[in-house]
Amino acid sequence: MSVDANIDICEVGEKKPRPADDELGFGTIFTDHMFVMEYDEDTGWHDHRIIPYGPLSFEPSSAFFHYGQTAFEGLKAYSADDGRTLLFRPWENARRMNATGERLCIPPIDEELFVRAIEELVALDRDWVPSAPGTSLYIRPFILATERYLGLKPSSSYTFAIIMSPVGTYHGRGNDPTKIYVETEHVRSIAGGVGAAKAGGNYARCLKAEVRAARKGFHQVLWLDGQEKKYVEEVGTMNVFFRIDDVVVTPPLQGTIMPGVTRDSVLTLLEDWGVKAQERRLSLTEIADAHRAGSLQEAFGTGTAAVITPIGQLQWDDLTMEINDGRTGDITGRVHETITGIQSGKVVDRFGWTTEVPD
Amino acid sequence: MSVDANIDICEVGEKKPRPADDELGFGTIFTDHMFVMEYDEDTGWHDHRIIPYGPLSFEPSSAFFHYGQTAFEGLKAYSADDGRTLLFRPWENARRMNATGERLCIPPIDEELFVRAIEELVALDRDWVPSAPGTSLYIRPFILATERYLGLKPSSSYTFAIIMSPVGTYHGRGNDPTKIYVETEHVRSIAGGVGAAKAGGNYARCLKAEVRAARKGFHQVLWLDGQEKKYVEEVGTMNVFFRIDDVVVTPPLQGTIMPGVTRDSVLTLLEDWGVKAQERRLSLTEIADAHRAGSLQEAFGTGTAAVITPIGQLQWDDLTMEINDGRTGDITGRVHETITGIQSGKVVDRFGWTTEVPD
Numbered sequence: 121m122s123v124d125a126n127i128d129i130c131e132v133g134e135k136k137p138r139p140a141d142d143e144l145g146f147g148t149i150f151t152d153h154m155f156v157m158e159y160d161e162d163t164g165w166h167d168h169r170i171i172p173y174g175p176l177s178f179e180p181s182s183a184f185f186h187y188g189q190t191a192f193e194g195l196k197a198y199s200a201d202d203g204r205t206l207l208f209r210p211w212e213n214a215r216r217m218n219a220t221g222e223r224l225c226i227p228p229i230d231e232e233l234f235v236r237a238i239e240e241l242v243a244l245d246r247d248w249v250p251s252a253p254g255t256s257l258y259i260r261p262f263i264l265a266t267e268r269y270l271g272l273k274p275s276s277s278y279t280f281a282i283i284m285s286p287v288g289t290y291h292g293r294g295n296d297p298t299k300i301y302v303e304t305e306h307v308r309s310i311a312g313g314v315g316a317a318k319a320g321g322n323y324a325r326c327l328k329a330e331v332r333a334a335r336k337g338f339h340q341v342l343w344l345d346g347q348e349k350k351y352v353e354e355v356g357t358m359n360v361f362f363r364i365d366d367v368v369v370t371p372p373l374q375g376t377i378m379p380g381v382t383r384d385s386v387l388t389l390l391e392d393w394g395v396k397a398q399e400r401r402l403s404l405t406e407i408a409d410a411h412r413a414g415s416l417q418e419a420f421g422t423g424t425a426a427v428i429t430p431i432g433q434l435q436w437d438d439l440t441m442e443i444n445d446g447r448t449g450d451i452t453g454r455v456h457e458t459i460t461g462i463q464s465g466k467v468v469d470r471f472g473w474t475t476e477v478p479d
Numbered sequence: 480m481s482v483d484a485n486i487d488i489c490e491v492g493e494k495k496p497r498p499a500d501d502e503l504g505f506g507t508i509f510t511d512h513m514f515v516m517e518y519d520e521d522t523g524w525h526d527h528r529i530i531p532y533g534p535l536s537f538e539p540s541s542a543f544f545h546y547g548q549t550a551f552e553g554l555k556a557y558s559a560d561d562g563r564t565l566l567f568r569p570w571e572n573a574r575r576m577n578a579t580g581e582r583l584c585i586p587p588i589d590e591e592l593f594v595r596a597i598e599e600l601v602a603l604d605r606d607w608v609p610s611a612p613g614t615s616l617y618i619r620p621f622i623l624a625t626e627r628y629l630g631l632k633p634s635s636s637y638t639f640a641i642i643m644s645p646v647g648t649y650h651g652r653g654n655d656p657t658k659i660y661v662e663t664e665h666v667r668s669i670a671g672g673v674g675a676a677k678a679g680g681n682y683a684r685c686l687k688a689e690v691r692a693a694r695k696g697f698h699q700v701l702w703l704d705g706q707e708k709k710y711v712e713e714v715g716t717m718n719v720f721f722r723i724d725d726v727v728v729t730p731p732l733q734g735t736i737m738p739g740v741t742r743d744s745v746l747t748l749l750e751d752w753g754v755k756a757q758e759r760r761l762s763l764t765e766i767a768d769a770h771r772a773g774s775l776q777e778a779f780g781t782g783t784a785a786v787i788t789p790i791g792q793l794q795w796d797d798l799t800m801e802i803n804d805g806r807t808g809d810i811t812g813r814v815h816e817t818i819t820g821i822q823s824g825k826v827v828d829r830f831g832w833t834t835e836v837p838d
Contacts, residue, residue, distance in 0.1 A: 147629025150540060177536040180642050181509060186621055188547045188679025189686065225686045260629060262545055265683075270506025270619060270644060272716055274686050283539045285629060305671055310705045312666035314684045320547025321680015324624075325673045327548065327584045327633050346669045347706055357631055 126233075127155070127240050132172040141252035144288035146425070151245040151257070155237045155282040158266075159227055165280065168233065170241055173283065181268040183275040189265035190320040191220040194424045195381070196258055197242045197284075197477065199251035200465030205242060205477040208463050210235045212381045217261060219379075220317040225274035226263055234261065235475075241282055242477045250286045256463070258287045258425065289427075297432025297446050298421070300355055301338035302404060303329045304437065308353060308376075310346030315353075315376040330356065338435060340421070344404065345376065352402045358421030358429060359383035362402060363451055364410045366417070372399040382422040386455050388471060395451065404436050411441040418449025420456075428456035485592075486514070486599050491531040500611035503647035505784065510604040510616070514596045514641040517625075518586055524639065527592065529600055532642065540627040542634040548624035549679040550579040553783045554740070555617055556601045556643075556836065558610035559824030564601060564836040567822050569594045571740045576620060578738075579676040584633035585622055593620065594834075600641055601836045609645045615822070617646045617784065646784075656791025656805050657780070659714055660697035661763060662688045663796065667712060669705030674712075674735040689715065697794060699780070703763065704735065711761045717780030717788060718742035721761060722810055723769045725776070731758040741781040745814050747830060754810065763795050770800040777808025779815075787815035 132152045139149055150173050157168045184190050193213040198206045214231035221228055238259055242249070249257040261282045265275030306329040309315025314322060326341070333341045340356035352371050354360055359380040361370045368390055373379050390397040410416040411434075419431035430453075432446035443449075448456075461467030462474060491511045498508055509532050516527045543549050552572045557565045573590035580587055597618055601608070608616040620641045624634030665688040668674025673681060685700070692700045699715035711730050713719055718739040720729045727749055732738050749756040769775040770793075778790035789812075791805035802808075807815075820826030821833060 147540070148627065154539060173539070175536045175538050177534045179534050180513060180532070180621075180640055181506070181644075184679075185543075185549065185623060186551050186619070186679060187682035188549065189683040190544065190547065192545050223687060224683050225690055258629070260540075260545070262539075264544060268507065270617065272682055272685070272689070274690060281539055285540075307669050307671035310666050310669045310672075312664055312705065312708075313669075314680075319680065319683060320543075320545060321673075321678060321683055323546035323631055324548040324583050324678060324680055326631070328582060330631070331584055331633060346671065349671075 126168045128169040130171045141250040141255050144255055144286055146287045147285050149285055151248040151284045153245050155241045157280050159278040161276050179268045183265035183267045188321045189224055189275055191224055191226055192262035192318050193217045194260055196256040197249050198256050198463045199249045205246055205249050206465055206474040209381050209473050210238055210475055223314055223317045224319055239477050248286050255288050258285045297430040298339040299433040300340050300342045300431055301333035302436040303341045303343055304349055307346040308343040311376055316379055350403045353377050355421045358423035358426050360421050362419045363417040365415045368397040369402050370399055380422055386422050389458055408439060418444045418452050420452040485527045487528040489530045500609040500614050503614055503645055505646045506644050508644055510607040510643045512604055514600045516639050518637040520635050538627045542624035542626045547680045548583055548634055550583055550585055551621035551677050552576045553619055555615040556608050557615050557823045558608045564605055564608050565824055565833040568740050568832050569597055569834055582673055582676040583678055596641055598836050607645050614647050617644045656789040657698040658792040659699050659701045659790055660692035661795040662700045662702055663708055666705040667702040668735040670735055675738055709762045712736050714780045717782035717785050719780050721778045722776040724774045727756040728761050729758055739781055745781050748817055767798055777803045777811050779811040
C-alpha cells in the first residue's frame, strides 16, 4: 500500500452532527471529509489529499463549465453486523472510471490509488456509515476538466474528488415494485456514442423524458435502442432484467448501456444458482407477446443506488403490462436478499466481492 | 429597458493589461468583468450583477459536477471603423439558449434581460473589443445546475454567467482551407437526442474522434447521421455547406444538428443573391459522386467561432476528395466577405442583423 503514503490528511476541527439512520434520504447530506487531487500534463495526478468537505472554486472558463468533460462513479460502503465496514467490488468502479475516461479523453487514474483513496476516506469518516437495514454510505468519485480555455479540445488539467453521503433507499419507496414508462420519443444512447460511459451528458439528456413520465404517474423510464426504438436498453439509472418462460434475459453490453457492477453480480449469481440467463437483444414486442401469453414472470432493475428494484408495471404506448400482479417475483427477491446480504456481511461472500475497509 | 435597472455593477479596482490585437488567440484571456445571476424555484432568476471576472465556488455535490446539466451560447462583439461596437443577432442566441434550456429542463431566461446583460457587460469592457481585421470579442453566456443533490432530477437552482474573451481566428490558421475527416465510427447525435442543443455533453462526446482525426493530420471531423451513418450532419463546431452543380446544399434542421446563427444568415444571403440553396439530406455517396463527376464546386463550414471556413479536402475512408483544388471557392469567399463586412459595419446591414451597443 505504498500509494497510501502520498495521501495527506487534514482533519476537520469540529465534526458535523450526523442524521439518524431512519431519517436518511439520498444524496443530500455529506460526511466531514472529501478526497481531492489534481492533474496536469507535466506532473500527472498529484496533491492527493483528504480535506474537510467544502466548496471547490474554479475559473468560469474551466472546460467542464462548458463542454461536459466530466466522469463519475458510484459505489457504497456497508456496516456489517460484526462491526466490519465493507466495500462492494470497488475495483470494478476503478476500472469503469478509467473506461469512461478513455472514451472522454480524460487521463487514467491508478486503480490502486482510486481504491486506497476510498478506503482511507471511509476509514476516516467511518462513524458516518449507517447500520440500519437498507442504509449505506454512498461514495461518489468524480472528475472535472479544468483547463481555462474556451476552444474545444481535451482539457490539459483535471480535478478528481470523492465525496460521501449516508443514504437510505434511492427512491424513498422502500422495495415496492416500480411503475415504468417505455420512452418512444427521446433516445438515451446509440452505437458510436457514449452510452456505456458514466459521462455527465448521458444524464442531462434523460431528464426531460423522466419528468414527463413522472407527470403521467410513472417512477422511471425504460429506454429503447436509438436505431430502431424496438429493443430494451436500460431503465432510468438501472440495468434491467426480464424473466420469461423461466429464462432471465438482460440486454447485452454493446456500448450503448451502462456496464453495471450490480448487473454483473446478478448474472454471476444466476449462473451459480443454475438459473438460465441470457444476455441478448430483447424487443418490446417479445415482452408484450410474453405478457399476453402469461409467460412474463417477473422483471427488475439493478444499480448501485437502486440496488434491486422490482418492476410491477410497464407502460408501452397504450399497452399496460402488469407484471407478477405487481408483486416482487421469486428471482427478484432472491437476488435482492443475496446481494444485500453479501454487501452487509450477512451472507457468505463466495465470490470475493467485498473488501474490508482497514483501520 | 426596465430590466437594466436591476443589473448592479461592481467594477474592478485595477484593470488587467490588454493583449495587442495581433497577439490574440482564442478563448484563453478574459476581460475585467463578468455578468452573474442565480435562479431558485421561489425567487426565479435574481441578483443580476456585473462583478470582477474571477473564480466561482460550488459545493462538490452541485448537480452540474455530475450530471451534465449545463447549457451555453456563443456570440461576438465587433469594432466598427466608425467607432461603434456591434453585436451580431444576439436575440437569436437568447432564443437558442432557451431552446437548449427547454430540452435540458433548465428554466428560461428573459430574452430582453439576456441581451441587455450582454450589452451592459460589453459597454463596461468596451476597451477590450479588438479592432484588427479578423478579431472580435467572443461572448460566452452559460448556465450551470447547482442543486446540492446526487439524485437524478432537474436541478432546482442554477447559476447563469457571461464571460468575454478578445479573440483572433478560432483555428489559428487564418482563412486557409481546412482538411476534414469523415467520422464513420463515433456518432455525435441522433433523432430523439439533444444534438440541436448547446449542451455540454454534445461536446465532450466528440473529443475522441477529433483527437484521432488530428493525429491523422486533419483539422476537423465531419459527423454523419446516427441511424445509417450515410448522411452529412455537421463539422466539428460548424454547420456545413456543399456547392454541387451550382446548388448550395446544407443539412436540414431536424433536431440532430446545431441551428447555427451563421448558417441561417448564410441561407438568407444566398436567397437574397438569387443563389439556389437547398436544406435537405445529403449523403456522402452523393458528394463522392459529384466529386468524381467534377460537379463538387466548393464546401465551407459556418459558425460563430469559426465564421466561414473553406473546406479544401474531405477524407471518407480511403477516398480523398480535393475540393476546388484546395482553394477558397467563389460563394465561400463572397459569403465570408459579406458576413464579416456586416459584422464589422463595413457592409450595409440590410437585414437588421447588427445591434449597436449603447454607451
